[in-house]
Amino acid sequence: MTDIRTSSLSELAVVRHSPARAWAAERLFRLSARGVPVTVTLPSGERFGAGGPELRIERPHAFFSRLGADAKIGFGESYLAGDWSAEDDLADVLTPFAARIATLVPAPLQALRRFVDARKPASERNTVVNARGNISRHYDLSDELFAGFLDETMTYSSAWFERETEDLAVAQRRKIDAILDLAGVREGTSLLEIGTGWGELALRAARRGALVTTLTISAEQQTLARKRLAEAGAGDRVEVVLRDYREAVGRYDAIVSVEMIEAVGEEYWPAYVTTLDRLLVPGGRIGLQAITMPHDRMLATRRSYTWIHKYIFPGGQLMSVEAFEQAVRRYTGLRIRERRSLGESYAHTLRRWRTRFLDAWPQIAEAGFDDTFRRMWEFYLAYSEAGFRGEYLDVHQFGLVKPH
Incomplete structure (x- = not known):
């Protein structure tokens, strides 16, 4: 391509x-x-x-x-x-x-x-080496691009709206706080985040008094996250590490991961959930957010290579709630204690992003993007919004615990 x-x-x-x-x-x-x-x-x-x-x-x-x-x-x-x-x-x-x-x-x-x-190409399998290339193709496009349509928190996942007219940044912080609550993050918690984004969740965890290690495989995200955390005065409480989740070490009181499992690929779902189990101390808690699809549709399309794979998220694969629960039961000793759906909020989030993207297009174009890219990104955001509005897609927050 x-x-x-x-x-x-x-x-x-x-x-x-x-x-x-x-x-x-x-x-x-x-x-x-x-x-x-x-x-x-x-x-x-x-x-x-x-x-x-x-x-x-x-x-x-x-x-x-x-x-x-x-x-x-x-x-x-x-x-x-x-x-x-x-x-x-x-x-x-x-x-x-x-x-x-x-x-x-x-x-x-x-x-x-x-x-x-068409079948997914072998070059997009999420091996440790390939995963960095797959992520880079999307997340390393340009900080200017993402800053153009995200809100001030630079959060690239579903917000949690109480009202459709609510400020996007307020709804994003509500979502983040809910994930931190599911993981029981408080003063003195040693917290691992899998999937840094641009650092907002790590910042809010640090402000609760947690000591945070956050993992990313995007060099550009690591650089900007470190900068944002330092400017917010939280750099001494957060370590932003360029590392694949499979290579993570240590033991943590809590783990959080927001919309990162979608990039893992079905082949590596067992590795992902066993990593959670391996790194969490007994009695520890996990807050996880994942985009989901109906189980029958996941089974029917799991081998297919789609427009989203080719143009937006190479190597990606959405889970069903059933698939996630099965993986947790089969490969770990973790227990799922809480689950909530935010699908309607994701539709609102995506509409806000698309509006902001189109409004900011003149500035985004100056970073080197052409008009075909504009149509591609507009289609991606509208296509995703349609999936949530049509209830073909959903997004769930899960609260997990590791028994003593």
């Missing part, structure tokens, strides 16, 4: 066309749209769908060819290339599809998935 900052149209301009596959993709798309409350409009003026937000197909030949080549990647690539557009809000167009994603393809055709779905 080309440099993700300047993902020019040169790659997207190559449309693999198979008349038979494009024809089949068009027939299937038309059939699926009958039960989806959207309006699909073609350049000829033809309209179909069950009525609702308008999806305008600007270049039908390219659109259906990309769908026929690989629907899971082609739909998003078509948006990047300008083959289709949303007359209304992009997330409003995508949400009806997300809400019906399990039934868009008729059941008899779903059995053919293993023959047509």
Whole structure:
């Protein structure tokens, strides 16, 4: 793939066309749209769908060819290339599809998935070496990019809103405090954080009196997190370490990890949960936040290579609640004591991020990002929002304990 900052149209301009596959993709798309409350409009003026937000197909030949080549990647690539557009809000167009994603393809055709779905490349397996490259492709894009759409806390995970109109930073700090509460973090707690982000959780833990070790495999995040912690006067209570979770050492009273398990990959879920168990003292507690999907959909799509993998999170894999609970039971002595869902809050969070991203685009573009990147990031944020609004995705906070 080309440099993700300047993902020019040169790659997207190559449309693999198979008349038979494009024809089949068009027939299937038309059939699926009958039960989806959207309006699909073609350049000829033809309209179909069950009525609702308008999806305008600007270049039908390219659109259906990309769908026929690989629907899971082609739909998003078509948006990047300008083959289709949303007359209304992009997330409003995508949400009806997300809400019906399990039934868009008729059941008899779903059995053919293993023959047509692209498989995840071996180069994106989350080995200790590969994981750093996978993370770097996303988190090391640019501090200016993330500062452009995140709030003052620089927190890149779901907030917890009590009201939709609430300030984003307030909702983010509520989420962080809830995770720290689940882990029982207080004065004198030795705390391990897996996945530093840009340091806000470590800062709030330090202000409770905890001694914090926080792990990241992003060099740029390590640099900025250290700077932010030093400026906040917490540098002496927090150690920001460039280290993979599998290489972590020590014993801790508490462990926290927010939306990091999504980057682990199914192959390494056992290693992740056994690491939690290994590093936690008896009687210790864990606060963990994870994006989840329905168990049946996880099983059906676990081998598939998608647009999100190719363009946003290489090597990523979402768990179901059941999969997480099974891994904890099978590989550890930990016990899950608490669980809460924040899916609606994630939809609000993503809408705020997308609005802020588009408003800040002139400044973000100055960091070297092109217009195709803008469409890619807009689609990613809207696509994710649609997943939570359509209840295809959820996000959970888990409280775990290690028995004495």
